[in-house]
Amino acid sequence: MITGRMATAAAGLTAVALALTGCAAGAEGGETGEKVTVTMLVNITPNLTEAFWNDLVAPFEEANPDIDVKIQAPAAEGVAKTLPQLLASGEVPDIVETVPPTEELAPELVDLSQYDWAKNGPLADQYSLDGKYYMAGIGYQLQSIYFYNKQAFSEAGIEAPPTTVDELEADLQKLQDAGWTPIQSGGEWITQIPVQTTGLPSIIAENADWFAEMSDGDVTFSETYSDAMERYASWVAAGYIPADSVGVKYADAEQQFLSGKSAIYPMGSWFAASEAKAAEKPEIGVFRAPAEKGIDNPAMGANVANPYVIMMASEHQDAAAKVVEFLVTDEEAVTKQLAADGNFRDGYEYEMDALGQELLAIVADTPESDFTPTGDGYGERVLPRGYQTELNVQAQAMLTGVSAADAIAAMDAWIESNR
Amino acid sequence: MADTSRTMIVWKRRLPGLIMTMPAVIVFTAMFLVPTVLGFVLSLTNWNGFSLNLTFIGFENYLRAFENPRSVDAAIFTTVFAVVTTVVCNLVGLALAVLIAGPGRANTVVRAVFFYPYIISALIIGFLWSAMLAPQGVFNSILANLGLPSIPFLTDPAFAQTSVIVTGIWAHYGFSMILYIAGLKSIPAEYYEAATVDGAGPWARFKNITVPLLAPIVTVNIVLGLVTALRVYDVVLALTAGGPAGSTETVVFQILKNSFDNGKLGYGAAQGVILLIVTAVLGIGVTLARRNAEKKVAD
Numbered sequence: 001m002i003t004g005r006m007a008t009a010a011a012g013l014t015a016v017a018l019a020l021t022g023c024a025a026g027a028e029g030g031e032t033g034e035k036v037t038v039t040m041l042v043n044i045t046p047n048l049t050e051a052f053w054n055d056l057v058a059p060f061e062e063a064n065p066d067i068d069v070k071i072q073a074p075a076a077e078g079v080a081k082t083l084p085q086l087l088a089s090g091e092v093p094d095i096v097e098t099v100p101p102t103e104e105l106a107p108e109l110v111d112l113s114q115y116d117w118a119k120n121g122p123l124a125d126q127y128s129l130d131g132k133y134y135m136a137g138i139g140y141q142l143q144s145i146y147f148y149n150k151q152a153f154s155e156a157g158i159e160a161p162p163t164t165v166d167e168l169e170a171d172l173q174k175l176q177d178a179g180w181t182p183i184q185s186g187g188e189w190i191t192q193i194p195v196q197t198t199g200l201p202s203i204i205a206e207n208a209d210w211f212a213e214m215s216d217g218d219v220t221f222s223e224t225y226s227d228a229m230e231r232y233a234s235w236v237a238a239g240y241i242p243a244d245s246v247g248v249k250y251a252d253a254e255q256q257f258l259s260g261k262s263a264i265y266p267m268g269s270w271f272a273a274s275e276a277k278a279a280e281k282p283e284i285g286v287f288r289a290p291a292e293k294g295i296d297n298p299a300m301g302a303n304v305a306n307p308y309v310i311m312m313a314s315e316h317q318d319a320a321a322k323v324v325e326f327l328v329t330d331e332e333a334v335t336k337q338l339a340a341d342g343n344f345r346d347g348y349e350y351e352m353d354a355l356g357q358e359l360l361a362i363v364a365d366t367p368e369s370d371f372t373p374t375g376d377g378y379g380e381r382v383l384p385r386g387y388q389t390e391l392n393v394q395a396q397a398m399l400t401g402v403s404a405a406d407a408i409a410a411m412d413a414w415i416e417s418n419r
Numbered sequence: 420m421a422d423t424s425r426t427m428i429v430w431k432r433r434l435p436g437l438i439m440t441m442p443a444v445i446v447f448t449a450m451f452l453v454p455t456v457l458g459f460v461l462s463l464t465n466w467n468g469f470s471l472n473l474t475f476i477g478f479e480n481y482l483r484a485f486e487n488p489r490s491v492d493a494a495i496f497t498t499v500f501a502v503v504t505t506v507v508c509n510l511v512g513l514a515l516a517v518l519i520a521g522p523g524r525a526n527t528v529v530r531a532v533f534f535y536p537y538i539i540s541a542l543i544i545g546f547l548w549s550a551m552l553a554p555q556g557v558f559n560s561i562l563a564n565l566g567l568p569s570i571p572f573l574t575d576p577a578f579a580q581t582s583v584i585v586t587g588i589w590a591h592y593g594f595s596m597i598l599y600i601a602g603l604k605s606i607p608a609e610y611y612e613a614a615t616v617d618g619a620g621p622w623a624r625f626k627n628i629t630v631p632l633l634a635p636i637v638t639v640n641i642v643l644g645l646v647t648a649l650r651v652y653d654v655v656l657a658l659t660a661g662g663p664a665g666s667t668e669t670v671v672f673q674i675l676k677n678s679f680d681n682g683k684l685g686y687g688a689a690q691g692v693i694l695l696i697v698t699a700v701l702g703i704g705v706t707l708a709r710r711n712a713e714k715k716v717a718d
Binding site: 081189249 | 664
């Protein structure tokens with residue numbers, strides 16, 4: 001074993017190796033009565049700009065003149081990739097947004113179990129580890145949903161959204177017959193979304209412990225995911241998902257759907273924010289991803305929106321806790337965050353269009369126990385890191401002609417070697 | 420006593436040199452030696468990027484890098500990319516250099532135009548070509564308007580690999596060309612005049628004067644081309660994001676993916692160390708091989 005000190009020294013010096021990428025400012029400390037600076041590492045996106053974050057915390061700073069909240073932007077590739085660099089360099093921020101707690105990260109995080117706002121927040125139990133709450137969030141990002149073009153459904157004679165996967169498949173045929181591209185997909189990281197959206201609602205509904213059993217090797221990918229993979233491959237073969245969509249960038253896929261070129265777009269609820277901003281768009285609705293016939297409570301893939309964690313290395317943990325409490329409990333702050341990124345929470349309404357109302361209704365209608373992680377998972381329900389990336393590779397492989405059987409075997413092999 | 424004063428004199432002579440080289444030594448140590456050693460140390464661990472309690476796992480990461488089919492595929496593609504782009508950039512660069520090395524305003528303008536891709540950010544180049552090669556991009560739109568079938572530039576693994584290579588060539592041939600132009604300008608005009616008087620034609624002059632005297636430039640171009648190509652990442656990220664199905668993932672792309680997406684920084688460090696060794700061996704090997712060739716020319 002390498003000692004913590006050695007590791008710290010090695011990791012610190014490695015920061016130099018990483019070409020001085022993590023040049024973040026650490027928390028400035030002060031004795032009681034002095035102004036404390038709490039640094040908060042956040043994702044900067046077109047929706048969540050640096051100005052947005054500064055405006056968001058301004059009321060808190062006004063009410064707490066002894067605490068200055070310093071917004072810290074990550075390196076080019078986001079918080080998840082910046083945090084390890086900051087940890088290695090010792091320049092650890094006090095609060096980190098977006099990175100969910102995992103077994104490997106937990107030792108670096110403050111246990112927030114003493115705070116009700118952490119224990120009772122959205123998906124709090126789902127994200128807990130060994131009964132400890134390391135994260136507090138503000139709402140839900142739904143992922144097992146399909147956006148659809150209402151005109152396309154009308155032209156195809158589809159009167160109501162499908163309630164089983166078989167019905168969905170029949171609708172895809174009707175849409176194709178009506179001259180529509182049934183499913184909008186794309187390359188980059190989004191290729192896997194239709195696979196997960198098709199598979200997870202049934203897989204998790206049938207086995208709530210699927211993530212744990214997959215991690216432990218009690219069940220395999222081929223035993224549980226074959227139906228979804230084969231169905232995806234058959235949809236590609238039938239042209240419901242165009243094979244050339246693998247060459248379409250995420251942003252272009254979104255634009256193609258918004259410009260009315262395709263009928264169904266499997267995507268997370270954050271798409272609603274883009275839809276709301278679009279000047280010209282078709283009438284768009286949303287339905288929850290159906291499960292196989294006979295499953296009454298399809299699982300709903302969801303992430304917590306804006307998860308906040310406090311780093312153990314923070315010298316101002318109490319001040320940081322105050323900041324997070326404000327961010328996840330102040331009604332105006334929560335609503336602002338929900339609205340900015342198209343997220344939802346029952347009981348929190350902001351100015352939203354009809355699509356937003358439909359998404360809010362899905363959140364309100366979904367029991368907390370039906371929510372499930374997607375991708376690599378979170379909390380205690382995790383798969384080997386990189387699972388979603390590999391699933392994406394295999395989904396792309398099927399788009400380029402690889403058989404479902406080969407893609408399934410590749411997933412089994414990858415999980416086995418990364419477990 | 421005499422020995423001591425002699426030693427003092429020697430050190431006095433050496434001191435200014437030592438002082439003057441110290442900044443370079445410090446920078447080299449901090450920016451290369453220390454990271455390299457630490458990278459190697461981390462490559463022997465299971466570091467996940469978060470926990471500072473690391474466990475030594477010996478050379479497991481190295482074995483894995485050689486056994487993992489995805490890593491092997493990335494290494495093969497990176498090698499093909501490096502060899503093809505280096506060879507083609509050199510051939511195209513030399514040909515263009517010979518054509519436009521001469522004086523004249525037109526040549527100056529053409530040189531600037533050909534060199535321009537090299538100064539554009541690789542990410543922008545990737546996005547630019549992506550817009551042209553995408554299924555509904557410029558090229559396929561033209562083909563569609565002409566009633567021709569589309570070409571899967573970015574959607575078929577073989578086409579996508581070719582697209583990445585072509586884009587890499589387009590981005591770098593200008594650099595080779597500029598080096599060759601500099602080399603051509605250093606060849607005395609008298610050599611060509613004498614050869615012409617002796618009845619040598621253009622091809623004979625090129626083969627017997629230009630090529631031999633450009634030998635050092637060829638070496639520099641090959642080494643720089645290979646080293647740059649082995650580290651290719653940003654063009655791939657912007658053009659194909661490693662797809663379809665991982666077919667255009669390069670070694671550096673995988674290092675970053677394994678390190679940060681998959682949380683295996685120890686494994687990524689092992690891949691980095693392997694890449695460093697391969698790059699160093701290739702660079703030194705090519706330089707030595709070319710030195711022999713240059714010596715033969717000089718003899």
